[in-house]
Amino acid sequence: MDKVRIGIIGMGNIGKHHASYLMAGKVNRCELVAVCSTSPGKLQSYKPLKIYDDAEKLIKSGEIDAVLIATPHYQHTSLGIAALEAGLHIMVEKPISAHKADAERLIAAHRKHKELVFAGMFQLRCEPRYLKIQKLIQSGELGDIARLSWIMTDWYRTEAYYSSGGWRATWKGEGGGVLLNQCLHNLDVLQWLCGMPSSVRGFCQLGRYHNIEVEDNVTSYLEYPNGATGVFITSTGEAPGTNRFEIAGTKGKIVLEKDKLHFTRNEADMIEFSKTSKVGFMKPEVWNVEIPFENAPAPHATLMQNFVDAILDGAPLIAPGEDGLYSVELANVMLYSSLIDKAVKMPMDSGAFEAKLNELVTNSKHQKKVVEVSTEDFTKSFNR
Structure with missing residues (x-):
């Protein structure tokens, strides 16, 4: 693999922010290829990309190598686990889960798939x-x-x-x-x-x-x-x-x-x-x-670049997903x-x-x- 194909699940304000810098080419060696939202009105301006109204369909589509999860809190755990089980690398917006027990479940799922990269969006x-x-x-x-x-x-x-x-x-x-x-x-x-x-x-x-x-x-x-x-x-x-x-x-x-x-x-x-x-x-x-x-200058893009570099080169993560537990x-x-x-x-x-x-x-x-x-x-x- 020489380029990471990325999909975003959740196209609210922060999802749109991530899409903006990815589509502008601010992150090297990756391509935003798909977006997903249960609100059709949020997807109209992304028609050149693959459009999904169901996260499970995107995860199982074969169109992406990694997914950025930017949905409401409670969905982070279930979507993260589903993505890992489908062989996808995951970047999860804060918090990685709504509560500690769910965070432990997500971390346990990643430990079964250590070959995959799990990062948290902690841009500070x-x-x-x-x-x-x-x-x-x-x-x-x-x-x-x-x-x-x-x-x-x-x-x-x-x-x-x-x-x-x-x-x-x-x-x-x-x-x-x-x-x-x-x-x-x-x-x-x-x-x-x-x-x-x-x-x-x-x-x-x-x-x-x-x-x-x-x-x-x-x-x-x-x-x-x-x-x-x-x-x-x-x-x-x-x-x-x-x-x-x-x-x-x-x-x-x-x-x-x-x-x-x-x-x-x-x-x-x-x-x-x-x-x-x-x-x-x-x-x-x-x-x-x-x-x-x-x-x-662009902390979100910096973390996404680090995520891509970790997938392609094995670079150490600035914000490992497991750190999100704390x-x-x-x-x-x-x-x-x-x-x-x-x-x-x-x-x-x-x-x-x-x-x-x-x-x-x-x-x-x-x-x-x-x-x-x-x-x-x-x-x-x-x-x-």
Whole structure:
């Protein structure tokens, strides 16, 4: 094979975004040959390509070598498994599954087909700002992580957004709210940079700001195996909102806010300084460094190029699909902890959360009026 034939399942806003750069030739050695949607109106402009209204038909068509799954959350697992069993490589949009138990099922299916490439669309891993933070951590410049906080409350959404689809912001349609929908990329970055916590206590408010049944306001407390602590705060109802990511290590502090990355570096490790200093109120001297970075020009296309290179050349994946388990688990455990009103030790019991989610789906009485919302309302979300 010298070219990968790709199909897209799900032609909503993000599916159309992927189709746009693939059709524009932004990814080498691949060709978008087919698109699939259960909404015929979304396919009219793609007539030069193969058109499918049924995902199973596309998967079994023999027309493609790989599939990009960009459907609502609950379909990611079943479609991913079906594609793997049909011998297709898969790229799955976030989240890889609606909950941890389903993510485990998808990962188990891939382990039966290790010759196939399974990647997750976590494009923030391509952003220089996070790559530079990763370098500071991995090089030891930051020292041991002692504390972290991420206030991510600039995901403001209106009632019109939530009313744009009957599946949106429901237990049955999405499996969660701001954590699973808006924050998956941030939760992926959090665990990618800092690892997984050992314990989580979540405080989630369901439908505080909107006429929805899922969480739209969250504060979570995290504890890590090395004793570090953290806080993750998010909301879709707060305006103007804040986006501030801070990591304090024994050798300094990193702050990412308002498109600026600031590193305050201690001249000495704070623990060693405390043990050796003869003066009670002295602190280590610091260097203040502004670290410049550019935005990644086309992060989605970069991940797709990596996916193609992995298929054709065996290149290591930037975002292996199995890594998608961690962000799903973090989203789930913050909600689950709040629902049962106690801290949860990690790893979380995926079966217990699945049972709780099924209970929420069964007891749901939420009804929403669907309204039309323009595509432009969503374009700012593509690179977040």
